Amino acid sequence: MSAKRRPPGEVLLKVENISLSFGGVRALSDISFEIRRHEVFSIIGPNGAGKSSMLNCINGFYHPQGGSITYKGRTRRQMRPHEVASQGIARTFQNIALFRGMSTLDNIMTGRSLKMRAGLLAQAIRFGPALKEELEHREFCERIIDFLEIESIRKVPVGRLPYGLQKRVELGRALAAEPELLLLDEPMAGMNLEEKRDMCRFILDVNDEFGTTICMIEHDMGVVMDISDRVVVLDYGRKIGEGQPEEVRSNQAVIDAYLGVQH
Amino acid sequence: MAEAATQEHAQPGTPQHALAGGGEIPPGQVAGDTFPKLLAEHVRLRGDRTAIREKAFGIWQSWTWRQVQAEVTEMAAGLAVFGLQRGDKLAIVGDNRPQLYWTFAAVQSLGGIAVPVYQDAIASEMAFVLDHADARFAVVENQEQVDKLLAIMDRLPKLERIFYSDPRGLRHYEQPFLLSLERLKEEGRAFLANHPGHVETEAAAGRGSDIAVFCYTSGTTGNPKGVMLSHDNLIRSARLSAAFDGLSDKDEILAYLPMAWVGDHYFSYGQAFVTGFVVNCPESSDTVMTDLKELGPTYFFAPPRIFETILTQVMIRMEDAGWIKRRLFNYFLNVARRAGLAILEGRPVPPADRLLYWLGELLIYGPLKNTLGFSRIRVAYTAGEAIGPDIFDFFRSLGVNLKQLYGQTESTVYICLQTNDDVKADTVGPPAPGVEIRITEAGEVIYRSPGVFVGYYKNDEATRSTKTEDGWVHTGDAGIFTKDGHLKIIDRAKDVGRLNGGSLFAPKYIENKLKFFPYISEAVAFGHGRDFVACFINIDLNAVGNWAERRNLAYASYTDLAGKPEVYELIRGNIEQVNADLAADPALAGSQVRRFLILHKELDADDGELTRTRKVRRGTIAERYAKLIDALYDGSRSVEIEARVSFEDGRTGLIRADLRIEDAKVFETMRKAG
Structure with missing residues (x-):
């Protein structure tokens, strides 16, 4: 059943003329696009196109040499990752970055750390307000666990889980921060068909239930075309196409970039 | 009313x-x-x-x-x-x-x-x-x-x-x-x-x-x-x-x-x-085992397959445990095997065993039951299919009051219940209070009880053929009463046949008994319209392979292993144990297995010999292996076989083998099982 989705709202994130180089290598040149509220937005492109660099610029890990990023009306040149996180942007990573020795629940709880107000000592001895706060955070995490249907692995150390489930836990941790913009770096990489289908459903559900805006990098074209509202295509650090999935699919520059050009 | x-x-x-x-x-x-x-x-x-x-x-x-x-x-x-x-x-x-x-x-x-x-x-x-x-x-x-x-x-x-x-x-x-x-x-x-x-x-x-x-x-x-x-x-x-x-x-x-x-x-x-x-x-169907442990119910039902899975998991995890734990576990499991059932059923036990069992409860059984969520169980039931006596006795010897019941939808479950002090692995107990049971001429179990259903919705014809005017319901199951008044379900009534001598032949009952042995993965019994019972055996490659390795018995393939005289000897031992069991029951003593052979290949759903749920397709097997069945009954010592097998990639091939046929000892009727 395809459900009717929320209509896209105002511009949430605006990327203008971003350029990024590492020494002599130009990773990104002059990239501009906009992501609207409640949208599922995908960045695609062949290997080395600059997709992950773009994501790293958005969440403040890289500092572009040129251009600006406007998030919720505030333009910035440089911002550190934790500042970005407290502004409501959360992300997952291409090569899962969880605490392998910790349980699913504890990993998701770490996603709440920016929301915790109690001091370290109070948290350690679970005293007074810290206890109440922890219970509230625990409840929030339990709702995420319920949402992602991972009750059965709540107490299992993440390192022992299969890859597909680890990806889901990582999504859970990102959701724990209650993001307005969720950056997903190849959420389906290395998954089998069934795991991909589950992940698609969760991404759409997150987008639908919480109204979270999604910006995702993904290689599986079937997935991208199915669930994205809009797509931007990068190749060699340049933007070569943008638009709705059907437009992008029939864009000659995009076809050339993916299939190679015949001479 | x-x-x-x-x-x-x-x-x-x-x-x-x-x-x-x-x-x-x-x-x-x-x-x-x-x-x-x-x-x-x-x-x-x-x-x-x-x-x-x-x-x-x-x-x-x-x-x-x-x-x-x-x-x-x-x-x-x-x-x-x-x-x-x-x-x-x-x-x-x-x-x-x-x-x-x-x-x-x-x-x-x-x-x-x-x-x-x-x-x-x-x-x-x-x-x-x-x-x-x-x-x-x-x-x-x-x-x-x-x-x-x-x-x-x-x-x-x-x-x-x-x-x-x-x-x-x-x-x-x-x-x-x-x-x-x-x-x-x-x-x-x-x-x-x-x-x-x-x-x-x-x-x-x-x-x-x-x-x-x-x-x-x-x-x-x-x-x-x-x-x-x-x-x-x-x-x-x-x-x-x-x-x-x-x-x-x-x-x-x-x-x-x-x-x-x-x-x-x-x-x-x-x-x-x-x-x-x-x-x-x-919380969800995936968390049942965790929830069971947290909760520790006092009353519990599970089909045999769940008890089997739990037992397998315990055994596998014990294999991975350190040697002290493993030694302790095995030692106290032996104590439980010796004394556990008697203690649970309130029979006399030597004081030394009682003391050891108490110690075992402290060190092994208690913590194990706690991990499984069985600590507080007062009454547990299983039903639905035959449960292996080893599995059944394992849980009982740990002090879990596991019993069997017999029922069906038409009886609102309630037909037979085992009492706390009289539990057997191969019966479903005496008729429950308020239930009357009879066995028809044809060997079918019929009953009358307060739970007898009103009828099938919009299907009077089926209602009439299942339920008589005076409230007796046909179960479709074949059963017998043991000497002490317990009902024993042996097979579906339609599968039960007769030997030429007139005694009852319930293939599934015999096959289940054989399959309870770890070395036998599949068995097919023949006997309807014949003079005696004979059967095909599939060995369990893992279990028998392991057994062979421990004896330095080299083998090249399933077919090779299945043909070894030592393996025949092993399986013969299992069959004779089943025969001894059958002999204890006058109604079934006639269906002891007299001759058997071990098949050269595993019966397989891909070859149409089993259903996808691993039930034996008797028709297909009788047709495909007619030559083998004839050999079982004509007294030959061996038979040559050629069989087509389908490989997983879709190719087919031929297997040729000479299969040995051997005899098994039968026991006198009424002799107690050894």
Whole structure:
């Protein structure tokens, strides 16, 4: 059943003329696009196109040499990752970055750390307000666990889980921060068909239930075309196409970039 | 029944109508001849005690009887608003959830009939049941079930409304007939504001003889049949069995088996409403084992396959344990094997063993049971198929009071129950209180009991062929009574044949006995219309391979291993043990296995020899291996075989082999099993 989705709202994130180089290598040149509220937005492109660099610029890990990023009306040149996180942007990573020795629940709880107000000592001895706060955070995490249907692995150390489930836990941790913009770096990489289908459903559900805006990098074209509202295509650090999935699919520059050009 | 009904109208919800439905109310059970009346009694007696729990968001959430009644009343009122009439059917689809259990009581409050449907049924099966049951309404758990129903809506003209419990993902569904349970209760609250007492009045008009549920039988052949069970069927059987095992409101049960299965309905609804014990719903179907451990129920049911899985897991994990733990475990397991059963059944045990067993309980059995969630079990049952005696005795020797019962949907489960002090692995116990059992000329088990179903819905022909005028029901199972009055189910009646000498031949019974040995993975017995019983054996490659390695017996392949004289010797030992067992039973002594051969290849579903659920296809095997069967009976010592096998990649090939045929020793009738 395809459900009717929320209509896209105002511009949430605006990327203008971003350029990024590492020494002599130009990773990104002059990239501009906009992501609207409640949208599922995908960045695609062949290997080395600059997709992950773009994501790293958005969440403040890289500092572009040129251009600006406007998030919720505030333009910035440089911002550190934790500042970005407290502004409501959360992300997952291409090569899962969880605490392998910790349980699913504890990993998701770490996603709440920016929301915790109690001091370290109070948290350690679970005293007074810290206890109440922890219970509230625990409840929030339990709702995420319920949402992602991972009750059965709540107490299992993440390192022992299969890859597909680890990806889901990582999504859970990102959701724990209650993001307005969720950056997903190849959420389906290395998954089998069934795991991909589950992940698609969760991404759409997150987008639908919480109204979270999604910006995702993904290689599986079937997935991208199915669930994205809009797509931007990068190749060699340049933007070569943008638009709705059907437009992008029939864009000659995009076809050339993916299939190679015949001479 | 009728004499009691008049009284109920006068005084609903009071103990005066206690005797409704006949018979006395056993101590500790509440009065009432319908489920809504039982519910009202619980509110009166223990309104603030927990009735049901569900694990949600990592915490066991509970509802008291009073809260349950409030929910049920609102739902019932809501259903009244949407026009549910006395006798209307409402389908219930989903995992075990409190809201769905309450739906039964809500429907029954208005005199409606609940039709639980298997939640994992595919859409077409679901369409058959909902259509056949004439369901006007459906209450389902979540989006998954809603989607399934929407896909078959056009085939269900009688279905008017669907209510769902979990709204997740359904916000944008715009079908006008689709509503949330919250909305239903809202309508109910509004209705109750204007019609207080409506639901109580309707509930009071219900009688024990009213139909409470349709339970659809799975139907291995043909379409499922809707078994109509009345309140009397459920409540009377539940009363008798709860009294039999002394169940009370202090007991706890985990409700994890499909709600559409009569067993779950009987345990988690019938017995719970009669005694007031607490029903616990797991967080999800994947968390059952964790929830079981947290909860530690006192009353537990599981099919044999679950006990088998638990035992295998324990053994595998012990293999990985350190050697001290492993030594301790094995030592005390031997102690349990020696003394555990006797201690559980209150028989005399040498003081030294008693002391060791006590120590074992402290060091091994106690912690193990705790890990499995079995620490508090007072009564546990298994049923459905034959359970391996090793598995059965393992749990019993640890002090888990595991017993067997025998029942079917048509009997509201209740036919045979094993008593605490007389439990055997290969019988299902004596007839339960209030049940009469007979064995027909043809060897079929027939019974008469308070649980005997009213009839099959819209299928009088099937009802007539199953249930006689005077209430005897044909089970379709072949059985015999042992000397001490226990019923032993041996096979499906239609599969049972006769040897030429006239004695009974129950192939599955013999095959199961053989398959309980770890070395035998499959067995096919022949004997109908023959002079004696002979069989094909498939060895278990892992188990026999391991056994061979320990004896430095080299082998190249399955075929090679299967042909080894040593392996024949091993299997012969197993068969002779089975023969000794069979000899102990006069009715079965004639079907001891006299000759056998070990097949050169494993029977395989890909070759059409087994079904996908690994049941033997006798027809195919008899045809394909006719030459082997002839050889079993013509006295030859060996037979040459050529067989086609299909490989996984689709190629086919030929296997040639010379199969040995050997004899097994048979025992004198009536001699006690050695």
